[in-house]
Amino acid sequence: MYRIIEKKILNQTVIQLLIEAPLVAKKAQSGQFIILRVDEEGERIPLTVAGTDPILGTVKIIYQVVGATTKKLSLLNEGDYLKDFVGPLGVPTHLEGLGKVCVVGGGVGCAIAMPVAEKLHSMGVDVTSIIGFRNRDLVILEEEFRACSDKLIIMTDDGSYGEHGNVTVPLKEMLDNGEKFDMIITIGPLVMMKYVVETARPFGVPVTVSMNPIMIDGTGMCGGCRLTLNVDGKKVTKFACVDGPDFNGYEVDFDEAFSRSGMYADFERHAYEETCNLYKKEVQ
Amino acid sequence: MANINMSLQKNPMPTQTPKERASNFEEVALGYSEEVAINEAMRCLNCKNMPCVSSSPVKIHIPEFISKIKEGDFEAAYQIITKSSSLPAVCGRVCPQESQCESKCVRGVKGEPVGIGRLERFVADWHNTFCNEDPKPPKSNQHKVAIVGAGPSGLTCAGDLAKKGYDVTVYEALHTAGGVLVYGIPEFRLPKAIVKKEVETLEKLGVKLETNVVIGKTLTIDELFEMGFEAVFIGSGAGLPNFMGIPGESLKGVYSANEFLTRSNLMKAYVDAPSTPIMKGGNVAVVGGGNVAMDAARTALRLGADNVYIVYRRSMDEIPARKEEVEHAIEEGIDFRILTNPVEIIGYNNPDDKKDSKNGCVTALRCVKMELGEPDARGRRRPIEIPNSEFEIPVDTVIMSIGTSPNPLIKSTTEGLEVNKHGGIIVNEDGLTSRSAVYAGGDAVTGAATVISAMGAGKIAAQAIDEYLKNN
Numbered sequence: 001m002y003r004i005i006e007k008k009i010l011n012q013t014v015i016q017l018l019i020e021a022p023l024v025a026k027k028a029q030s031g032q033f034i035i036l037r038v039d040e041e042g043e044r045i046p047l048t049v050a051g052t053d054p055i056l057g058t059v060k061i062i063y064q065v066v067g068a069t070t071k072k073l074s075l076l077n078e079g080d081y082l083k084d085f086v087g088p089l090g091v092p093t094h095l096e097g098l099g100k101v102c103v104v105g106g107g108v109g110c111a112i113a114m115p116v117a118e119k120l121h122s123m124g125v126d127v128t129s130i131i132g133f134r135n136r137d138l139v140i141l142e143e144e145f146r147a148c149s150d151k152l153i154i155m156t157d158d159g160s161y162g163e164h165g166n167v168t169v170p171l172k173e174m175l176d177n178g179e180k181f182d183m184i185i186t187i188g189p190l191v192m193m194k195y196v197v198e199t200a201r202p203f204g205v206p207v208t209v210s211m212n213p214i215m216i217d218g219t220g221m222c223g224g225c226r227l228t229l230n231v232d233g234k235k236v237t238k239f240a241c242v243d244g245p246d247f248n249g250y251e252v253d254f255d256e257a258f259s260r261s262g263m264y265a266d267f268e269r270h271a272y273e274e275t276c277n278l279y280k281k282e283v284q
Numbered sequence: 285m286a287n288i289n290m291s292l293q294k295n296p297m298p299t300q301t302p303k304e305r306a307s308n309f310e311e312v313a314l315g316y317s318e319e320v321a322i323n324e325a326m327r328c329l330n331c332k333n334m335p336c337v338s339s340s341p342v343k344i345h346i347p348e349f350i351s352k353i354k355e356g357d358f359e360a361a362y363q364i365i366t367k368s369s370s371l372p373a374v375c376g377r378v379c380p381q382e383s384q385c386e387s388k389c390v391r392g393v394k395g396e397p398v399g400i401g402r403l404e405r406f407v408a409d410w411h412n413t414f415c416n417e418d419p420k421p422p423k424s425n426q427h428k429v430a431i432v433g434a435g436p437s438g439l440t441c442a443g444d445l446a447k448k449g450y451d452v453t454v455y456e457a458l459h460t461a462g463g464v465l466v467y468g469i470p471e472f473r474l475p476k477a478i479v480k481k482e483v484e485t486l487e488k489l490g491v492k493l494e495t496n497v498v499i500g501k502t503l504t505i506d507e508l509f510e511m512g513f514e515a516v517f518i519g520s521g522a523g524l525p526n527f528m529g530i531p532g533e534s535l536k537g538v539y540s541a542n543e544f545l546t547r548s549n550l551m552k553a554y555v556d557a558p559s560t561p562i563m564k565g566g567n568v569a570v571v572g573g574g575n576v577a578m579d580a581a582r583t584a585l586r587l588g589a590d591n592v593y594i595v596y597r598r599s600m601d602e603i604p605a606r607k608e609e610v611e612h613a614i615e616e617g618i619d620f621r622i623l624t625n626p627v628e629i630i631g632y633n634n635p636d637d638k639k640d641s642k643n644g645c646v647t648a649l650r651c652v653k654m655e656l657g658e659p660d661a662r663g664r665r666r667p668i669e670i671p672n673s674e675f676e677i678p679v680d681t682v683i684m685s686i687g688t689s690p691n692p693l694i695k696s697t698t699e700g701l702e703v704n705k706h707g708g709i710i711v712n713e714d715g716l717t718s719r720s721a722v723y724a725g726g727d728a729v730t731g732a733a734t735v736i737s738a739m740g741a742g743k744i745a746a747q748a749i750d751e752y753l754k755n756n
Binding site: 023024027037041042043068083084085086087088216217219220221222223226227228237239242256259260262265266267271274 | 503522533537542550551552559561644692
C-alpha cells in the first residue's frame with residue numbers, strides 16, 4: 001500500500017499528489033513513468049513522474065480527471081492509500097550534450113514537461129519553455145516553469161491569459177527569426193505534438209515527443225502500447241513501455257497512435273459516467 | 285499388489301458440458317471423486333524401474349503417491365507429491381502429462397496410461413479442501429536468496445529453497461503473484477483461487493513476497509547483492525509479443541494473445557462492469573495453434589463472441605497445442621481454419637466522415653490457403669502458399685498468438701549477463717548464468733515454453749543454489 005502524503009488541486013480538473021514510494025523515489029528520472037491501481041478491482045494506469053524526493057521517499061504525480069479511474073483517484077485524500085504503485089518504468093529522457101532546448105508543453109502534459117525543463121536548467125542548458133492551455137483557468141505550474149526557464153511563453157487558445165493561440169505560433173516565430181535549438185522536447189496532446197513536429201520540420205531541428213498510449217503491465221509483456229515508427233522508409237513496431245515513452249518525433253505515426261488511443265472511447269465514457277453517478281449517490 | 289484395475293482406459297475426467305461451459309468462466313474439468321481416484325490408482329502397476337518418475341520434470345515419486353491413494357490415505361499422497369512439487373494443484377491441471385510422466389507409463393503400451401495428472405490434481409484438491417494444517421517453516425540456515433518473478437519457475441525455486449531453510453524473497457513486477465498462471469492461463473482452466481492458495485502455502489513456509497517491484501528498474505540484480513542476497517534466480521518469464529509484420533496490425537481490435545488474456549484474466553475484464561475494458565462479441569480470429577491460442581479462442585467465446593476462428597498455417601497433425609485443449613476447443617464450437625495464413629488485416633474507413641468512431645476498427649482478415657511441402661530441418665512439413673487463393677474472413681477482433689521474445693529489462697541493466705541471439709539468458713546445465721551466483725530458468729531462458737518445464741528449471745536451479753551456498 002502506498003500512502004498519499006500530500007494532495008494539491010492545481011486547477012478544476014488537474015490534481016497533484018505526493019505518494020510515499022521510497023524505492024521508486026530513489027530511482028525515477030525525468031521522462032519515466034509509474035503504473036498505479038487505486039483499489040483491488042482497479043485498472044492499471046500509467047502516469048509520468050512529475051518529480052521525486054529521494055530523501056523523503058516521495059514521488060510526485062500530476063493527473064487530469066478524464067475517466068473512471070482518475071475520478072476514483074481524485075476522491076482519495078491525504079492519508080489514504082493506493083493499492084499499487086510500481087516503477088520507475090520506461091527510459092529516461094535523453095538530455096546529455098544539449099546547449100539550448102525548447103520545451104513545449106500542452107495542458108496536463110506540462111506536468112511532465114516541467115521536470116524535464118527543471119533537469120535541463122540544473123544541467124546549465126538554456127531553456128525556452130512554451131506552455132499552452134485552453135484558457136486562463138487551466139493554467140498550471142506557471143511559477144515552476146518560470147523558475148527553470150530562461151524564457152517562458154504562455155499561450156491560451158482563447159487568449160484569456162498570456163498570448164493568444166497555439167504553442168506552434170511562437171515556436172514558428174522563433175525558428176523563422178533564426179533561433180537555433182539543439183532539440184525541441186514536446187509533451188502534450190497527440191495533435192499538438194504532431195504539429196510541433198510539422199512546425200520544426202522545415203528547420204531540421206530534432207524533436208523528441210513523449211508518447212502515452214494505452215498500457216497494461218508497462219514492463220514489456222502485453223504489447224498493447226505498441227506504435228509504428230517510420231525509420232528510413234521502413235515501418236518498425238516499438239513498445240512505449242520499454243522502448244519509450246520518448247521517441248523521435250519525425251518517426252512516429254501520429255495518425256495511427258491517435259486512432260489507437262480511441263479504442264475504448266465508448267467504454268471509457270460509460271465507465272466515467274457510472275463512477276460519477278455512484279459518487280453523486282454517495283454524496284446524497 | 286492385488287486388485288489391479290486392468291481397464292485399458294483412464295477413468296474419464298468429468299467436465300461441464302460443452303454447451304454449458306461455452307458461456308461461463310467456471311472450471312471446465314471437475315475433478316475425480318474419491319472412488320474414481322482410487323479406481324484409477326488401481327491401474328498403476330507400481331513398476332520397479334518407475335519410467336514415469338524419470339520422465340517427470342520435477343521427479344515426483346509417482347508410484348509412491350499413487351500407492352497412498354490406493355490405501356485411501358490422500359494426505360499421505362499429498363505429502364509425497366509436495367516433497368517434489370511446490371505447485372501440485374496447478375501442475376495437475378495445466379501440465380502436458382501425456383508427453384511427460386504419462387508418456388512412459390507401462391499401461392500406455394497397450395491402452396491408455398494411468399491418469400497421473402488427474403490423480404495429482406485430485407490429491408492436491410483433497411488436501412486444499414480438507415487439510416487446514418499450515419506447513420511448518422523449517423529451521424532457518426541464515427542464507428538469503430532473491431527470486432525474480434513469481435511465476436512457475438520462480439515459485440518452484442522459492443518453495444524448494446524455503447523447504448531447505450533459506451530466507452527467500454520473491455520480487456514480482458505485477459500486483460499479484462503467479463506470473464502466467466494469473467495473467468495468461470484462464471480461470472476456466474486454472475481457477476485463480478487455486479494459484480492464490482498455492483502461493484499462500486509458500487508464504488506459510490516462510491517465503492516473502494514483494495509485489496510491484498520490477499527487477500531491472502526498481503532494483504537491479506547488483507543492488508540485490510548489495511542488499512545481502514547471496515544468490516539470485518531470474519525467472520522473469522516471456523517478454524514482448526511477436527507480431528506477423530503484415531499490414532493492419534495496429535488497427536483497433538488487434539491484440540496480442542498476452543494482452544487479450546491479461547485483460548481478461550489478471551484484470552478481470554470478464555466480470556460484469558469491469559474496470560478494464562476488452563473488445564468482445566462479434567467474430568474473432570485467433571492466429572496461431574499453440575496452447576495460448578486455444579486459451580485466447582476459448583476466452584473470446586466465453587466473452588460472447590458469435591464465431592471464433594483458429595487460423596493456423598499447417599494442418600491438424602502439426603498443431604502444437606495439447607490434444608485435450610484442441611478437443612475441448614472443438615467441442616465448444618471453435619472453428620479451425622487450418623492451412624490458412626493471414627496476409628493483411630483490413631480496417632473500416634469512412635471517406636466521408638473522418639470522425640466516424642468505426643474508422644480504424646477491424647472488419648476482416650485477408651488470408652491465403654496453404655499446402656504442406658517438404659519437411660524442414662525439424663522434420664515438420666513446411667507450409668507453402670497456394671497461388672491466387674486469397675480470401676477474407678469477416679472479423680471484428682484479431683488476436684495474434686505467435687509467440688514472444690524474452691523481456692529486455694534485466695539484460696539491459698545487468699552487466700555481464702549473457703543472452704543468446706533471441707535474447708534468452710544463457711545458462712549451463714545447473715541454471716547458472718554468465719554471472720556468478722546468478723541463476724535463471726523458465727521462459728526467460730528458453731523463450732515461450734510450458735509451465736512444467738519452467739518448474740523443472742526452477743527446481744534444478746534451487747538444487748544448484750543450495751550446493752553453491754553450502755560450499756561457500
